[in-house]
Amino acid sequence: MNEKEQYKNRVELLQGTLDMLILQTLQWGPQHGYGIVQALRVQSGDVLQVETGSLYPALHRLERQGWVQSEWKQSESKQKARYYRITAKGKKQLASDLDRWEQIVEAIGLVMYKPKESAS
């Protein structure tokens, strides 16, 4: 029970953000789950380590929401894998996610940096 709870909590914690990160990764082309983990790790300079327990639920939820589509394909290394592709609807979602993210960053920035400015 406890372990499950942890995973679930993390999913919820990252919800908006993880969705955005996945959709952003898929912008460069269809990718499978393992590939998405690797891409996020590499692109974040080894900072973001996405748990599988968060990734797969997120992918399946995105598919249900119609933001990604999946199909089974052979990878370069002849491994059969499920590839996720972003849909038009997903792209729209990504745009709005990004907007919101920027707003949040800006808002948080305002809160965090203003006092420093006035202090200096």
Place this chain on the structure above:
Amino acid sequence: MKWFPSFGSQRRNRELQEEIDAHLQMAIADRVARGEAEETARHAATQEFGNIALVQDVTRQMWGGGGWFEQLGRDLRYALRQLRKNPGFAITATAMLAVAICANSTVFSWIDGTMLRPIPGARDTGDLVSLQRGERNFSPTPPFSYLDYRDLREQNHTFAGILAYHHDWITLTGGAQPERAYIANVSANYFDVLGIKPMLGRFFLAEEETKPAVPNVVLSYSLWKTRYAEDPAIVGKSIEIARHPLTVIGVAPEGVVGAMPGLRDDLWVTLDPLGTDVWRMTHRSGGAVWLNVIGRLRPGVSRGQAAQDLDTVMHNIVAEYPDDHLGANQITLDPMWRSPFGANGYMAATLPILLAFAAVVLLLTCANVATLTLVRFVSRRRELAIRQSLGANRIQLVWQMVLEGVVLSIVAGAVALVLTSWTSKTFAWFFRASSSPTTLNGSMDHNVVIGIAVFSLLAGMLCGALPAWRSSHAPAIEVLKAESASISCGSRNRKLLSGLVVAQIALSLPLLLCSGLLLRTLRNLAGANPGFEQDHILTATVGLNIAGYSDNEVQLIRHKILDRVSVLPGVKVASLTDWIPMTLGHKGEDAYPEGYVPHPHESLQVYHAEVAPRYFESLHIPILEGREFTPDDDEKAPRVLIVDQTAARRYWPGQDPLGKNLRIWGRIFTVVGVARNSTHMFVNESPEPMVYMSFFQEGYETIVQVETEGNPFDLAPAAENAIHEIDTRLPVFDVRPMRESTQLASSFAVIQSTLAGMFALIGLVLAVTGIYGVVAYRTQMRTHEIGVRMAVGASRVDVLRLVLSQGLWLTGMGLALGLAFALGLTRVIARLLYGIGANDPVTMVSVVTLLGAMSLLACYFPAHRAMHRNPVTAIREL
């Protein structure tokens, strides 16, 4: 929405497995490419991936969609798992619910078999109404003459059809053994109006109504099967009925038993099949008033409109033939479910009240199961809290809890279904063999199954929702933090538990009170003096009038019977009559007392019975004035009457009734005696005027009535032999002690008190176990506290007082509420009571005392246990 979710979900599960495998394979491949050993790479990749089963599980939850069906399946499996964990609870709750649902469905099956299916085999019985003329009356006599009926049928604008019938016993002769059967004279449109098609042959044609070319007869399925061995070529054959040949023209479908609810017709003929009853077919009053009438409303016509329409027609008839329609003539229409003709009048007065009792039992059971559930949920708070913190919202939690309740009640419903298929047929037990072809029983059809489903779902919701809603209110964090020390189960739950206990006591009190009142009513009825001797009387019906004898033969045989039976050893007094009191039947006739001016709209109907000399002597009914009938009061003598006190007082107040005249059937009768009042129909009836006529002047049926020295039962064979010595072909039936016949009058009181008693017993057990359960549970929860109290010096008596006071407080509240509730409910049954008031203080005090004492006992056990605990172990306990 997916319609085959299990198929789809299998595929998805497989794909998820493959997806995760691919992930692992790629991770391993990467690690191997970086130079790790295959085995270490596999281990590390798996490690990195985490708990595969858990990932699958949480991912699957994202599918959600798999549809409501799959979700439901998951919830159901979860509910079942929870119930399996606690079989004691599951079995107790299911058993209690099954009994309560069965109580409801049994009564409902009786309603279904009688009131809801008043005329088996008929189409759309909801459109059928029974017609009554004159003052509205419970158990009326047939109200219409043929001519009146025909005018109503032809001149109305609101009916699709109106049928008429009259039924009576007849003897089927011609076979090896004469057999008694119930025959109905019916209008030609009878089966058309009912909407019944023949199984074989045809039914009557319009032109056959009054004068068929050849006498025709339609057989019922059961008669065709038993007496004619299912002869497929029966149509066109001639059979003998009361020594007259009739041609079979058709057989009715199986299950069709005629138009009077609760009675079974065996065969049907037209209104005057032999053409011998011209007088009855051409007059409008007296003996020509013999038909029961049922109409089928046109679509869209209300009963009110139809009654108005018929009233107009009837008004014209009365205006045209005023002498034939003295007294009240307004038409009232009743739907068949409560038609006063037949059994449904009685059913409608009894069964809905019993269903209300059963509903109270169901409520009570739900309160009890809810108590159990609540106690159980309290111990499941951690589980609920975890689920809540996992993201389940309150609705989902409530849904899960309700589902557990529903699972319980569905199982209980299934058990109840099996039980009801048996109990529905027990209704017939309440009706002893009588002189009527009664066919009353519950029925187990789709209505009842739907009923059971509704009862169970309702019960499930009630049992599950209330405690679930309460439990889910508990804030998750607090519950998770909560350690045993604070396991006081929250004041909210405590209040709810107390409320449920109070409700159980409050619901069981009215049940007990009603059953107490009904049982005492039954005792009063049994102990009541009906005004006539019924313990040493034997009666036997001789089917003279239905066996085809001529009038002269009949009179001769009657005298012979009286002569022979009188001299039998053990016979004190023998007489003849054509009516037995208190057998749910009576004969009524309009009577016109000379010199009496009726009030406007006063019904002039009187009860009448035809009795031979020494009738009053045999029944110990004193003649207060004048004389009894003598053998000289025969056909040649002037018509004479004996009236009872009610008739004498009503028609000749303050005068001497002797020598006064009464006109009945257009003939003058002179009063020669006044008999003391006695019971006619029910012990608790309001007395109706009764006139006795001389049997040898007006007697129709022949019932031998003897007062015996010993047990009347022992005399039965001798009496039967004596009658058969006159003519071996004489049909003799219904030979039984008077006491047995008169018990018919209390059939419904027996049904009411039996069921109310059973329901009350269930209620008492539930209420007492309910209060025991809650007090025991609460005491257990407080073990620690009680231990501390004792350790700091509380005495055992203090502990006893502590536990008892809380139980008593609940009991007191329950009793107070219950009394208020009971005062409302007893008003409903007030008219079923006899010899006891609805607020009878003795019954009330004893019921309250009983319930109070039982509750006290239920509280005492947990208190006693708490009192004798070792404080040290009690403190350690939690």
